[in-house]
Amino acid sequence: MKRAGIGFYIFLIIFVFLVMFPFIWVFLTSIKPVGEIFTSFKWFTTNPTLSSYEAALTNRPLMRYMLNSFVVSSITTLLSVGFAAFAAYAVTRLPIRGKGLFLGIVLAASMFPQIAIISPMFNLITSLGLRNSYFGLVIPYITISLPLSIWVLSTFFQKIPFELEESAKLDGASPFQTFRKIIFPLATPGIFTTGILVFIAAWNEYLFALTINSDDLWRTVPVGISMYQSEFSIPWGDISAATVIVTIPIVILVLLFQKRIVSGLTSGSVKE
Amino acid sequence: MKKLGKFQLNEKQLGYAMILPSLILVFVVTLWPVAQSFYNSLFDYRLNDPTRSQKMLNATIDLERYADNYFYIEGQLSNLESNADGEVSAAVEQVREVVDSYHGELISNSEISEKIKQIDEMLMNYQPVTDENLKYTEVDNDFAKEYRSALQESAVEFQTIADSTENEQLAQSLSQTSSLLTATSENILESNFIGFANYGKYLKDQRMWQSLGNTVYFTVVSVSFELILGLAIALLINRAFRGRGLVRASVLIPWAIPTAVAAMMWGFLYDGQSGIIGHYFEQIGIISDASWLLSTSSGGLFSVIFADVWKTTPYMALLLLAGLQTIPRSLYEASDVDGANRFQQFIKITLPLLKSSILVALLFRTLDAFRVFDLIYVLTGGGPANATESISIYAYKTLFSQQNFGEGSVLSVIVFLCVALISFIYVRLIGSDLFAGRMK
Numbered sequence: 197m198k199r200a201g202i203g204f205y206i207f208l209i210i211f212v213f214l215v216m217f218p219f220i221w222v223f224l225t226s227i228k229p230v231g232e233i234f235t236s237f238k239w240f241t242t243n244p245t246l247s248s249y250e251a252a253l254t255n256r257p258l259m260r261y262m263l264n265s266f267v268v269s270s271i272t273t274l275l276s277v278g279f280a281a282f283a284a285y286a287v288t289r290l291p292i293r294g295k296g297l298f299l300g301i302v303l304a305a306s307m308f309p310q311i312a313i314i315s316p317m318f319n320l321i322t323s324l325g326l327r328n329s330y331f332g333l334v335i336p337y338i339t340i341s342l343p344l345s346i347w348v349l350s351t352f353f354q355k356i357p358f359e360l361e362e363s364a365k366l367d368g369a370s371p372f373q374t375f376r377k378i379i380f381p382l383a384t385p386g387i388f389t390t391g392i393l394v395f396i397a398a399w400n401e402y403l404f405a406l407t408i409n410s411d412d413l414w415r416t417v418p419v420g421i422s423m424y425q426s427e428f429s430i431p432w433g434d435i436s437a438a439t440v441i442v443t444i445p446i447v448i449l450v451l452l453f454q455k456r457i458v459s460g461l462t463s464g465s466v467k468e
Numbered sequence: 469m470k471k472l473g474k475f476q477l478n479e480k481q482l483g484y485a486m487i488l489p490s491l492i493l494v495f496v497v498t499l500w501p502v503a504q505s506f507y508n509s510l511f512d513y514r515l516n517d518p519t520r521s522q523k524m525l526n527a528t529i530d531l532e533r534y535a536d537n538y539f540y541i542e543g544q545l546s547n548l549e550s551n552a553d554g555e556v557s558a559a560v561e562q563v564r565e566v567v568d569s570y571h572g573e574l575i576s577n578s579e580i581s582e583k584i585k586q587i588d589e590m591l592m593n594y595q596p597v598t599d600e601n602l603k604y605t606e607v608d609n610d611f612a613k614e615y616r617s618a619l620q621e622s623a624v625e626f627q628t629i630a631d632s633t634e635n636e637q638l639a640q641s642l643s644q645t646s647s648l649l650t651a652t653s654e655n656i657l658e659s660n661f662i663g664f665a666n667y668g669k670y671l672k673d674q675r676m677w678q679s680l681g682n683t684v685y686f687t688v689v690s691v692s693f694e695l696i697l698g699l700a701i702a703l704l705i706n707r708a709f710r711g712r713g714l715v716r717a718s719v720l721i722p723w724a725i726p727t728a729v730a731a732m733m734w735g736f737l738y739d740g741q742s743g744i745i746g747h748y749f750e751q752i753g754i755i756s757d758a759s760w761l762l763s764t765s766s767g768g769l770f771s772v773i774f775a776d777v778w779k780t781t782p783y784m785a786l787l788l789l790a791g792l793q794t795i796p797r798s799l800y801e802a803s804d805v806d807g808a809n810r811f812q813q814f815i816k817i818t819l820p821l822l823k824s825s826i827l828v829a830l831l832f833r834t835l836d837a838f839r840v841f842d843l844i845y846v847l848t849g850g851g852p853a854n855a856t857e858s859i860s861i862y863a864y865k866t867l868f869s870q871q872n873f874g875e876g877s878v879l880s881v882i883v884f885l886c887v888a889l890i891s892f893i894y895v896r897l898i899g900s901d902l903f904a905g906r907m908k
Contacts, residue, residue, distance in 0.1 A: 204709065211701070212718045215782065218733050219721070221744055225736070234742050279493060282486035290483030298487060299903055305498040307891045309839045311860045312884040315867050315877055316504035317497070339497045342490060371479045400726040402842035407868055418728035422846045425735075432736050439733055443725055450720045454713065457720060461783070462790035 219443065226436040233432050248433035249441070252424075255431070258438055260413060261420035262445075267330050268416060269398035272337040277391050280345030281383070285375055287346075288353040289361065299350070306343035310403050313339055321408055328411040336404040341394045348393060351463040352386025353379070389460040392453050396446075417442050502884060505877045509667070512660040513874035520660050520874075527612030528604050529574075530655045532597040535587045537652040541567060544645045552638060556629055563622040563649075570615045580605050612656050619653035622646075666878040675854060676879065679862040680886075685769070686844075686858065687837040690776045694833060695826070697777065698784030703818075705785075706792045719782035727779065731846035734775040738762050738847075765855030768848050772856055776843055780836075784829055791825025792818070824901045831894040835887060859883050 213220075225233055226248050228241040252258055283302075287295050317336045326332035356379060364374040380387075405416045415423065421442060424435045450457065511523045522528065545567070548560045575581035583602055590597055597603045623646045630642035670676045705715060722730065737745040738761040746758030760767040799817050808816070841860040844850060850857035850865070860883055867876030895902060 204704070204707075207704065208709070208711070208715060212715060215718050215722060215778070218730075218737055218778070221737065222733050237744060237747050279490045283490035286483040286486035290479050290486070292480055292483035292487070296903065298491065301491070301494060301499075303902070304891070305494045307835055307887060308498055308502055309860065309880070309883045309887050311839065311841065311863045312505050312880040313498060313501040314864075315508060315873050315880065316501035320501075335497060338493055339501075342493055342497075346490060371482045375482075396724055400724075400728075402726070402728045402845075403864070418726040418842065421726075421732055422728045424732070430735075430739070432739070432742060435732055435736060439729055442729060443721075446724045447721060450717055450724050454717050454720055457724075458716060458786055458790075462787055 222436045222439050225432065226440050228433070230433040233436075248437035251431070252434040252437035252441065255434055256420065256424060256438075257412065258420065258441060261415055261417045262442065264330070264409075264414060265399050265416040265418075268333045268337065269395050271330060271334045272341050272398040273391050273395045275334065276338055276341035276345045276394055277349075277387060280342060280349050280390070281380070281387060283346050284349035284353050285379060285383075288350050289358070289379065290371070299346075302343045302346050305339070306347060308339075310339070314403060314407060317404070318407055328409050328414040330414075332408050332414075333401075333405060333416070336408065337398050337401060340397055340401065344397060345390050345394055348390045348460055348463055349383075349386060352383055352390070355386075356382050385456070386460075389453075389456040392449065392457055393460045396449070396457075399446075505880050505884070508873055509875075509877035509881050510661060510663055511874045512662050512666075513872075513877075515871040515873055519654065519657050522600070522604060522657075523661075524604075524606070524657060524659045525661050526606045526659055527609045528606050528657045528659070529612070530603065530657060531580075531583055531587055531605055532591075532603050534652065534655040535584050536591055537648060537655060538571065539588070539591075540648055541645070541652065544641065544648060548638075548641060548645060551641070556633070556638065556642075559625060559629060563625070566618050566622060570611075570618060573611065574607070574615070580607075607656075609659065612658070616653045616656045619649045619656075623649035623653070660874075662874075666875055670875070670878050670882065675857075675862065676859070676882070678854065679857045679859045680882070682769070682856060683838060683840065683858040683860075686773060686776070686840060686856075687834060690773045690780075691830065691833050691837050693773070693777045694781045694784045695830065697781045698788055698829075699826075701781070701785040702788035702792055703814075706789055716786075719786065722779045723783045727842045728846045730775065730779050731843050734771070734778075735762075735847050738771050762848060763852055765852060768852055768856040772840075772844050772847055775847060776837070776840070779843075780833065784833060787829040788822065788825060791822045795821045824898060827894065827898045828902065831891070831898065834890055834894070838887060838890060839883070859886075 224239055224241070227244040227246070228248075229243055229245050230248065232238070232241055232243075283298075286292060287298060313336070317339075321327055321332045321335065324332075326335070360378050360382070361374055364378050369377070399416075400418060401416075402418045402422075405419045409415055409419070412420075412423075421435070421438055424431060424438060508523065512520055513523050514520045518530070545560060545564045549557065549564070552560055575584060583605060586602060587597055626642045626646035626649065630639040630646065633639050633642070705712075737743050740746060740757075740759030740762060743758060743761070746755070746761050749755045749761070750758045755761070755767070761771050762768060795818065799821075800813055803813050803817060839860055840858050841864065844856050844858050845861055845864070848856045850861045859879065863876055863879035863883060866872050866879055870876070
């Protein structure tokens with residue numbers, strides 16, 4: 197490995213600053229009095245205030261959006277990771293035919309544009325009477341999350357040593373017992389990582405949430421945030437405060453699980 | 469040995485049973501809707517037009533309206549018969565005969581007559597008919613055409629008599645019945661199956677080509693920048709240094725926040741009055757006016773590409789960094805001994821060994837960029853003057869703002885075909901490496 201010199205650290209600081217700049221600026225704006233936002237480009241305000249936060253929370257049901265996003269993303273994650281764990285196990289470790297075909301279908305499904313799915317899905321959800329409900333979003337979110345889960349999980353399952361199954365077989369364990377008692381516990385870190393990726397993907401989804409849950413009480417965070425701007429005025433104070441509030445959970449998630457997220461993102465993109 | 473054979477079989481059964489739920493779900497939530505979109509695109513299908521809110525392969529009768537109208541036709545014809553005389557009476561008689569014979573033919577189908585009975589009962593109780601299987605019934609195309617034109621002819625005949633007669637009261641009831649007959653003829657709906665006609669329309673549509681051009685431009689420019697910058701960053705940080713965790717976290721946060729939230733943030737930074745980016749760019753002299761960023765077409769495109777590069781370059785860098793870390797150090801050491809310089813090492817060692825990582829990263833990024841919706845929708849709404857409209861946004865607006873599911877589906881099928889073509893090219897380039905690490 198090359199050693200890092202002082203020039204390298206200067207570059208690093210500039211890089212991190214540039215990447216973080218929008219967040220820094222939005223945070224600094226969120227604590228400015230509203231009048232200052234529109235009149236000056238000063239970085240630091242002399243009268244920090246939380247009034248924008250108060251406005252962001254009272255003008256729109258931001259906490260309700262967060263709750264909606266949390267419930268929808270959690271159910272989506274549990275369902276798709278659950279189904280995907282079975283499928284990925286079967287594809288990587290059981291002697292079945294048509295693995296390539298199955299993975300091909302899954303990969304193709306993950307490439308399908310959501311815009312080509314939205315109108316029949318909209319009709320389906322409407323006819324099931326599920327518009328403006330949590331399951332009305334969970335069903336279309338499976339479209340995105342299930343292929344992603346199967347794709348990421350199958351690399352994790354593939355990495356578990358095959359000798360373990362051999363010895364379980366010799367000890368007389370049934371195939372399902374082997375899965376439940378030996379492989380599944382060993383795959384827990386991978387399953388957890390996949391869960392985080394799926395949760396983030398569901399949390400960030402916009403198109404389905406915009407069309408299916410159009411009632412304000414059922415909106416998710418991305419759609420709710422984009423509704424802060426009205427045709428006549430753009431309350432930048434409210435928007436920057438709301439942005440800070442909804443970014444905090446993501447920042448915590450990333451700080452806690454950054455290594456796992458990176459391992460999940462890069463799994464399978466490199467040959468090992 | 470026998471026991472082992474049984475074990476194998478069980479494993480296979482278990483395998484298929486474990487795959488089945490996912491396979492069914494993928495079919496139901498992805499493949500079926502795409503097929504349905506394609507099917508919808510063959511119809512003149514509009515949610516906000518009652519005569520076209522259904523997909524009708526054959527002629528169809530809106531039985532709810534028809535039954536209601538027919539009830540009044542009966543009454544009005546009897547009324548006319550008792551009030552009219554001579555020629556008029558004969559004309560009324562004839563119309564009644566025609567309507568009766570067609571209606572008789574219609575209800576000679578026991579299923580339809582059963583439906584009409586049910587609907588009549590519901591109409592008596594002022595209940596709306598919501599069950600679409602009950603409300604609509606398919607009929608023979610020729611029959612529908614004949615019945616419709618018979619009703620229209622009768623309507624014209626009545627109107628002609630009404631115009632020529634001097635009896636004002638009779639004229640009024642005749643023209644009333646005439647418009648009722650016309651209304652009834654409109655309850656007999658023609659098939660709205662139009663095949664590929666809409667495709668022909670959109671292939672000649674300038675807005676379609678412009679939005680497709682915008683999408684391709686956005687995809688090529690932003691993905692190229694992301695690749696070059698991502699590769700540069702990955703090469704620079706591929707070494708041991710303090711604070712890796714901090715760098716990694718700061719790189720992950722733009723990737724992890726919702727695109728819509730990022731778009732709102734950039735909307736603020738770009739704002740013509742209070743946006744800091746516009747302000748600084750104007751001061752440095754890069755742009756003449758801060759409002760250039762969001763209110764001109766080239767500025768709009770620049771803005772969405774810049775925001776996209778900011779959000780996804782870190783992701784690209786992470787993927788490429790992971791690829792770089794799998795290249796053995798020994799290769800570089802050996803080439804050092806041979807006297808190769810850094811550039812030669814990059815061309816001869818790094819790039820060839822990184823090729824599959826680059827292609828996989830490019831595949832996913834290109835597809836994501838081509839499907840771009842939320843970034844542009846929230847940041848510019850496709851404006852100014854459709855200059856930043858991507859094809860997904862055009863499709864969305866046609867589907868949900870105009871409620872035109874037929875034409876909107878045509879656009880979404882076009883997106884689908886483009887995505888399929890892009891994937892096909894990449895998968896051919898990447899080959900079996902795509903499945904590496906997932907199958908033995």
